[in-house]
Amino acid sequence: MSIGRKVLDLLKDEINEADYNRYIKQVSYCTEHSKSDLARFNAPNLLIANWVKTKYSNKIAHLFELKTGVRPQIEIGLPQKRNKLKASKKPEDIATHNKPVTHSLLNPSYTFENFVEGSSNNFAYVAAENVAKAPGAIYNPLFIYGGVGLGKTHLLQAIGNYNQNLGKSVIYTTVEQFINDFTRHIRNGTMDRFREKYRLCDLLLIDDIQFLSGKTQTQEEFFHTFNELKDANKQIILTADRKPKEIAGIEDRLISRFEWGLLADIQAPELETKIAIIKKKCEINHVLLNNEVIEYIATVIDSNAREIEGILNKLHGFSRMMNKDLTLEFTKDVLKDHIKEKRDNITVEDIIKVVSKELNIKPSEIRSKSRTKNIVYARRVAIFLTRTLTQNTMPELAKYYGMKDHTSVSHTMKAIEKLLKEDANFKLKIDELTNKITSNE
Ligand code: ADP
Ligand code: MG
Numbered sequence: 001m002s003i004g005r006k007v008l009d010l011l012k013d014e015i016n017e018a019d020y021n022r023y024i025k026q027v028s029y030c031t032e033h034s035k036s037d038l039a040r041f042n043a044p045n046l047l048i049a050n051w052v053k054t055k056y057s058n059k060i061a062h063l064f065e066l067k068t069g070v071r072p073q074i075e076i077g078l079p080q081k082r083n084k085l086k087a088s089k090k091p092e093d094i095a096t097h098n099k100p101v102t103h104s105l106l107n108p109s110y111t112f113e114n115f116v117e118g119s120s121n122n123f124a125y126v127a128a129e130n131v132a133k134a135p136g137a138i139y140n141p142l143f144i145y146g147g148v149g150l151g152k153t154h155l156l157q158a159i160g161n162y163n164q165n166l167g168k169s170v171i172y173t174t175v176e177q178f179i180n181d182f183t184r185h186i187r188n189g190t191m192d193r194f195r196e197k198y199r200l201c202d203l204l205l206i207d208d209i210q211f212l213s214g215k216t217q218t219q220e221e222f223f224h225t226f227n228e229l230k231d232a233n234k235q236i237i238l239t240a241d242r243k244p245k246e247i248a249g250i251e252d253r254l255i256s257r258f259e260w261g262l263l264a265d266i267q268a269p270e271l272e273t274k275i276a277i278i279k280k281k282c283e284i285n286h287v288l289l290n291n292e293v294i295e296y297i298a299t300v301i302d303s304n305a306r307e308i309e310g311i312l313n314k315l316h317g318f319s320r321m322m323n324k325d326l327t328l329e330f331t332k333d334v335l336k337d338h339i340k341e342k343r344d345n346i347t348v349e350d351i352i353k354v355v356s357k358e359l360n361i362k363p364s365e366i367r368s369k370s371r372t373k374n375i376v377y378a379r380r381v382a383i384f385l386t387r388t389l390t391q392n393t394m395p396e397l398a399k400y401y402g403m404k405d406h407t408s409v410s411h412t413m414k415a416i417e418k419l420l421k422e423d424a425n426f427k428l429k430i431d432e433l434t435n436k437i438t439s440n441e
Contacts, residue, residue, distance in 0.1 A: 004029025007063045037107045039072040042079040049076045054317030058310045069174035110157035118273030124264035132159040135235035139262035144235045144268030149304030152239040168202040175211040203235045210240045213249030270304030299431035302439035355382045384416040
């Protein structure tokens with residue numbers, strides 16, 4: 001059974017039966033046009049194609065990632081004729097066909113040009129660029145770490161794409177694939193081939209190395225792979241969700257090797273970087289959005305940039321299906337569920353925690369009687385957010401925040417609402433705080 005068929009079967013258990021029978025059943029996986037980073041499905045008509053894409057492409061991509069370690073781009077369309085597809089291919093697509101097979105796992109859009117630099121990722125970006133230009137010569141290994149969706153895989157593959165285009169032999173692998181490959185070669189008695197593959201490349205890129213935790217046999221093998229590559233001045237680049245020292249279940253001798261070169265962390269992007277990333281994704285995916293809509297999306301998503309493509313897909317699919325332009329109103333409407341899901345279970349404490357952290361004051365100061373300007377400001381913002389994001393009544397808020405009575409709360413609400421209308425920057429700040437609170441970061 002094809003991997004695509006398996007994924008559709010898995011989807012059956014995750015979605016409601018009516019949806020599955022009405023739509024998913026009519027969709028088939030197209031092995032011929034799929035690659036490791038692209039899963040292509042055919043649908044009988046565009047309506048079904050758009051519907052499945054909008055509603056389930058994220059889920060489908062996720063299931064692929066669970067099964068294969070790679071999150072592919074999901075394409076759903078009408079069945080294509082072979083010749084037609086070939087004719088529409090861009091020259092560079094054809095050119096890559098003649099290259100060695102090892103490249104197949106790199107996503108060609110993960111390049112340095114497509115990566116948006118900001119203060120949150122600048123250090124890792126520069127380190128990756130330096131390593132890409134002089135592999136094996138400066139920092140070895142390069143170890144990139146940070147939270148989910150912050151661009152680690154993108155940077156790792158950008159190094160890979162850059163060097164592959166120069167004709168270097170690049171291996172990109174997730175830990176899961178590395179382990180699978182290892183056990184398969186052991187089973188078949190072909191460890192020579194395994195060693196040849198991993199020890200003779202110019203660059204070895206391993207994604208999410210934290211998953212090596214507890215895999216003692218693979219660690220042993222990887223230890224020798226690492227030493228050989230390092231001795232031969234071949235570049236090793238690793239990513240993880242945390243620093244080497246914080247990864248449990250990996251031998252000390254490996255952890256210390258991970259620290260031999262350069263450790264580069266990626267932080268959550270600030271608002272401007274998020275806006276720039278959305279603009280970049282729009283450009284790459286040929287989606288036209290006005291600035292108002294882009295800023296809105298930036299405040300709705302949390303730091304995880306993975307959400308962006310899903311949201312763009314969703315917006316695009318809906319606007320085509322409904323034949324409507326992507327106005328701010330329409331965007332808000334489409335993303336309503338997305339936001340609503342996040343808004344359940346918000347407490348006053350969550351709000352105070354985020355507001356005090358973002359505005360640099362102590363949580364206790366918000367509820368104090370202090371008249372210091374920035375504390376009063378933070379308190380008013382917190383009151384406004386509590387009123388809009390929770391079910392608390394004005395008298396309850398008055399009591400909680402130590403105001404005289406509900407009329408003081410009402411004054412605060414009016415003043416903030418006025419400011420929101422007049423001051424676009426203030427509005428952006430409030431939207432960002434709202435998002436931070438609703439995303440439980
Ligand atoms: P990670 O591996 O850290 O979980 P990814 O590299 O998979 O994150 O990034 C998730 C998505 O966000 C990808 O589509 C990636 O292209 C995009 N992305 C993240 N950071 C940036 C950035 N700074 N510039 C452009 N795209 C980004
Ligand atoms: Mg990743």
